[in-house]
Amino acid sequence: MFILGASFASAQTARGVYLMSSGTLGPFNIQGLIPTYPDARDITIPILMAVIDHPKGLVVYDSGNNIAVSDGNCKSYWAEGMCDFLKPSQTRAMVIDRQLEKIGFSISDVKAYVMSHSHLDHAGNLKMFKNAIIFAQQDEIYQARWQAPFQAGPAFVEADHAGTNAFNWAPLNGDYDVFGDGSVVIMDTRGHTLGTSSVYVKLPSGPLVVAGDAIWMEENLEGYAAGLNYSVQKYFASIDRLKLIRDLQGAKLIMGHSANQYKTEYDKWHR
Numbered sequence: 001m002f003i004l005g006a007s008f009a010s011a012q013t014a015r016g017v018y019l020m021s022s023g024t025l026g027p028f029n030i031q032g033l034i035p036t037y038p039d040a041r042d043i044t045i046p047i048l049m050a051v052i053d054h055p056k057g058l059v060v061y062d063s064g065n066n067i068a069v070s071d072g073n074c075k076s077y078w079a080e081g082m083c084d085f086l087k088p089s090q091t092r093a094m095v096i097d098r099q100l101e102k103i104g105f106s107i108s109d110v111k112a113y114v115m116s117h118s119h120l121d122h123a124g125n126l127k128m129f130k131n132a133i134i135f136a137q138q139d140e141i142y143q144a145r146w147q148a149p150f151q152a153g154p155a156f157v158e159a160d161h162a163g164t165n166a167f168n169w170a171p172l173n174g175d176y177d178v179f180g181d182g183s184v185v186i187m188d189t190r191g192h193t194l195g196t197s198s199v200y201v202k203l204p205s206g207p208l209v210v211a212g213d214a215i216w217m218e219e220n221l222e223g224y225a226a227g228l229n230y231s232v233q234k235y236f237a238s239i240d241r242l243k244l245i246r247d248l249q250g251a252k253l254i255m256g257h258s259a260n261q262y263k264t265e266y267d268k269w270h271r
């Protein structure tokens with residue numbers, strides 16, 4: 001006979017979250033990213049990607065810079081000015097397919113892919129995930145294809161998205177519980193872009209939220225807005241929502257581009 005209770009018990013948490021980087025951006029002045037920040041200094045920042053291991057399947061959150069940007073070849077793919085400004089440093093070994101192999105998985109193991117938003121340092125290798133279910137806010141899918149004039153520019157690379165219409169898109173209008181057990185929940189944290197998403201993960205050790213670019217770095221938590229927001233009002237409402245989860249549930253918040261967290265939280269499993 002089957003022991004039904006066992007499957008209920010084992011599905012209450014994800015097994016782990018692994019944080020990895022598609023290389024770094026910079027160095028550049030922090031005020032180029034956060035214009036209101038009062039203290040000029042140069043920073044070099046990681047590009048967050050996350051792998052969530054759940055008993056029902058593997059979830060990948062973001063895929064970094066496109067593979068073509070690897071090994072000093074940025075200008076073959078991104079706009080020249082964007083390469084000079086962001087200064088991506090990405091070896092081939094840092095691309096999402098190789099990063100997955102390093103921890104014993106491959107692209108074909110990925111059941112669900114979450115596109116946090118459509119910017120070039122996050123959606124770069126979306127096309128590798130054509131066999132996964134692709135979650136994104138419906139507004140973000142729209143924005144990837146046509147940007148409001150004040151947002152249009154080289155942070156969106158058309159080639160990252162071209163030809164993906166026939167993929168297995170799951171367009172969202174808000175939050176979504178991926179496996180139906182509350183352990184991996186996509187959160188609507190729009191503001192940075194028209195439809196930014198974060199992911200709440202319940203782990204055996206407690207909750208962890210992959211906030212992504214809803215919070216770039218610590219300075220944003222101190223009240224200094226990122227300089228590239230679709231809506232500053234919605235941006236801060238999303239940060240307030242994430243802070244509540246941190247303060248009431250004791251959740252760890254993983255930011256999209258924190259140099260401090262790159263040293264302490266990356267390249268390891270959080271269980």
Ligand SMILES: [Zn+2]
Nearest residue numbers: 119121213256
């Ligand atoms: Zn970013």
